[in-house]
Each structure stands twice: as C-alpha cells, then as structure tokens.
Amino acid sequence: MIDVKIRQESWASGRVLLAEDDPNLQPCLTRLLRGAGYEVVVVSHGAEALDVLKAGSAYDLVVTDSRMPHLSGPELVRILRGARHSAIPVVVLSGAPPDPGQIKEWQRLGGVSWILKPFGCRALLGVLAEALGEPTPEEKSWRR
Numbered sequence: 245m246i247d248v249k250i251r252q253e254s255w256a257s258g259r260v261l262l263a264e265d266d267p268n269l270q271p272c273l274t275r276l277l278r279g280a281g282y283e284v285v286v287v288s289h290g291a292e293a294l295d296v297l298k299a300g301s302a303y304d305l306v307v308t309d310s311r312m313p314h315l316s317g318p319e320l321v322r323i324l325r326g327a328r329h330s331a332i333p334v335v336v337l338s339g340a341p342p343d344p345g346q347i348k349e350w351q352r353l354g355g356v357s358w359i360l361k362p363f364g365c366r367a368l369l370g371v372l373a374e375a376l377g378e379p380t381p382e383e384k385s386w387r388r
Contacts, residue, residue: 256281258304263293290315310338333375
C-alpha cells in the first residue's frame with residue numbers, strides 16, 4: 245500500500261477554540277480546520293473552553309457543540325456574551341434544530357451562527373468563514 249499525501253491548499257486563517265465532547269468527531273473536525281489553515285485548540289466541554297478563554301489566550305472564533313457535559317454550547321454563548329469575550333464569534337454545532345426561542349436569543353446576543361449535524365466539510369468551512377467575515381471557500385475559488 246502506498247501512502248499518498250494530498251496537499252490541501254490553505255485558504256483560511258485565524259485561531260479557533262473547538263469545544264467538542266465526541267471523541268470520534270473531535271479529531272475529524274480538528275484535521276479539517278487545520279487542513280483549511282486554522283490554528284486549532286481543542287477542549288472537551290464548555291467549562292474547559294471557558295477556562296481557556298479566562299486564561300487570557302486570544303481566539304478569533306469559538307466552535308462549540310450544542311450538547312456537552314458540564315456546560316452546553318448555548319450556556320457558553322450566554323456566559324461569553326456577558327464577559328470580556330463578548331465580541332468573539334461563536335459557531336454552534338447542533339444535532340437537532342435549535343428551538344425558535346434559542347434562535348431569537350442568539351440573534352439578540354449577536355455573533356452566533358449554527359449548523360446542523362451531519363454537515364459537509366465545505367458547508368462547515370463556509371459557516372466559519374462567514375462568522376469571521378471572510379470569503380467562503382466558494383467565493384475564494386471564483387477569485388482564482
């Protein structure tokens with residue numbers, strides 16, 4: 245068997261804090277984000293993400309699972325919007341559509357996007373780019 249390495253063109257930049265408790269999804273997301281060009285720090289739940297942010301490290305984006313032990317994604321969003329990290333964009337990964345009240349709260353808080361699982365790689369990268377105010381993968385491909 246020959247191990248063929250495919251060079252993936254890096255088009256994204258920024259430092260991402262990924263809070264995901266699923267041990268199978270965590271490495272897949274990490275590899276995808278790093279392959280796209282993001283610097284990724286991974287934690288296993290919302291409380292750990294909050295600790296990392298309180299420690300003073302700067303991040304451009306928080307990507308969080310919706311349902312996690314210790315502190316859920318929506319709870320993390322509420323805390324972040326009330327703290328000094330209030331402007332950091334957040335993308336919530338959700339296995340079920342958020343209820344209308346949750347969506348209204350995120351709209352009121354601002355800077356919160358969400359995507360339903362399962363999602364395609366391009367779809368996720370597009371949501372992250374939009375959250376950061378950057379061109380999506382499709383927009384970048386048109387510029388070449």
